[in-house]
Amino acid sequence: MGWRRIRDKVLPTRSEHSGDAPVPARPLHVQPLGPDSRPGDRGVDTRLTGLTRRRDALLYDIDQGLLAQQPENPWQNRIELLTDALATVEVDLAAVESRRVVHRPPVEPTPIAAITTAGNDLIRVEFSIGGEQFVFEEQADWDERGGPTVRGDLQPVAGDPSRLIPPSFDMDDRQALNDHLRDSVAVFASNLRDRSLAGEALPQSATLVDLARPCPDCGGWTDWNGRCAECALREIERQRLRTEANRLDDERRKEADERHRLAEGLPISQRRLAAVETEIRALGGDID
Numbered sequence: 001m002g003w004r005r006i007r008d009k010v011l012p013t014r015s016e017h018s019g020d021a022p023v024p025a026r027p028l029h030v031q032p033l034g035p036d037s038r039p040g041d042r043g044v045d046t047r048l049t050g051l052t053r054r055r056d057a058l059l060y061d062i063d064q065g066l067l068a069q070q071p072e073n074p075w076q077n078r079i080e081l082l083t084d085a086l087a088t089v090e091v092d093l094a095a096v097e098s099r100r101v102v103h104r105p106p107v108e109p110t111p112i113a114a115i116t117t118a119g120n121d122l123i124r125v126e127f128s129i130g131g132e133q134f135v136f137e138e139q140a141d142w143d144e145r146g147g148p149t150v151r152g153d154l155q156p157v158a159g160d161p162s163r164l165i166p167p168s169f170d171m172d173d174r175q176a177l178n179d180h181l182r183d184s185v186a187v188f189a190s191n192l193r194d195r196s197l198a199g200e201a202l203p204q205s206a207t208l209v210d211l212a213r214p215c216p217d218c219g220g221w222t223d224w225n226g227r228c229a230e231c232a233l234r235e236i237e238r239q240r241l242r243t244e245a246n247r248l249d250d251e252r253r254k255e256a257d258e259r260h261r262l263a264e265g266l267p268i269s270q271r272r273l274a275a276v277e278t279e280i281r282a283l284g285g286d287i288d
Contacts, residue, residue, distance in 0.1 A: 048285045051276055058273040065266030068259045075259035082252040086245060093241040096234060102219035104173055108166065110208040112188075117196035125154060125189045125196075129208055134159030136189040154189050161185055164208060176220065177212065184211040184223040191224055 067073050110130040118124050125136045136154035161181035165174050188211055195202055203210075212221040215228040222228045277287050 044283055048280065048283050051280050051283070051285070055273065055276050055280065058269050058276060061262070061269040062266060062273065065262045065269060068262040069266065073259065075255045078255050079252050079259075082248050082255065086248040086252065089241055089245045089248065093238065093245065096237050096241065099218075099234065101217075104176060104214065104220055105166075105169060106214060107164075107177070107208050107212045107221075110164070112203075112206040112208065112210070115192060115202050115206075117192055117202070123154075123193045123196060125192045127189075127192070129164055129185075132159055132161075132163050134185055134189070136186070136193075138193075154186065154193060156186065156189075159185065180212060180221045180223075180229065183229060184221070187227075188224040 068075060113128050114133075115127040116125075118126075119138070122138045124138075127134055134156070135158040137157050139155050162174075162178045164181060165177050169177065188206075192202060206224075211224055213226075214220075215222050215231060218228060218230045218234065220228055220230040280287060
């Protein structure tokens with residue numbers, strides 16, 4: 001059969017072919033590597049790339065170090081700006097600390113009468129001062145399940161604190177006392193509500209003086225709980241300025257530390273650069 005003849009046919013040897021006959025190609029996995037494909041060359045290229053990047057980083061550090069050693073440099077400029085800002089904050093802080101003590105006139109010991117609290121879910125608080133009736137009520141706040149959520153802030157329903165101010169007060173004192181009493185009567189109403197919920201007795205001999213006692217620190221008035229709103233505002237301003245002063249001082253210190261680090265590290269960066277460039281040349285690399 002034909003397939004037997006093909007199988008039995010003897011392939012000719014090289015000597016049986018002419019000299020220009022093609023030689024069968026070797027498989028790819030046994031072909032020799034070209035001059036640009038040796039594994040060692042690829043390793044050298046990778047090493048050179050890493051060294052070049054290292055050299056660029058060292059050149060930048062050296063430039064920064066040389067700049068940091070100059071009398072005029074960006075770090076020194078920022079330090080001076082931060083110092084000026086810090087001086088301004090310290091002036092503002094000193095102004096708060098030395099703010100003059102005002103001398104507000106005292107109020108009359110007008111009795112607080114007809115103090116009542118009522119309600120179960122929603123509390124209603126009432127009291128009168130010098131014939132002025134004050135009423136505060138809790139407002140219902142319904143939750144997602146449909147039940148009322150109470151114990152929120154009391155809302156004023158009736159009462160005008162400005163009617164408690166004596167006519168002898170000048171305009172500035174009248175405005176200051178009106179602002180104070182508006183908050184102080186609300187603090188007093190909340191205290192009455194909390195006493196009622198806790199089952200405690202309500203005050204029996206309170207007067208307007210208890211809502212506006214002279215503050216020994218700023219000269220203003222304190223509320224029923226002994227807190228002074230003016231002193232609280234001053235403390236908030238004091239803390240804000242102190243926080244800002246600390247932030248500016250920290251930034252100034254960081255700028256000085258960075259300048260010192262770059263200047264002191266300059267010789268080390270120069271030695272490392274020399275070593276890196278020597279290795280680059282040894283690997284056949286070029287130095288710009």
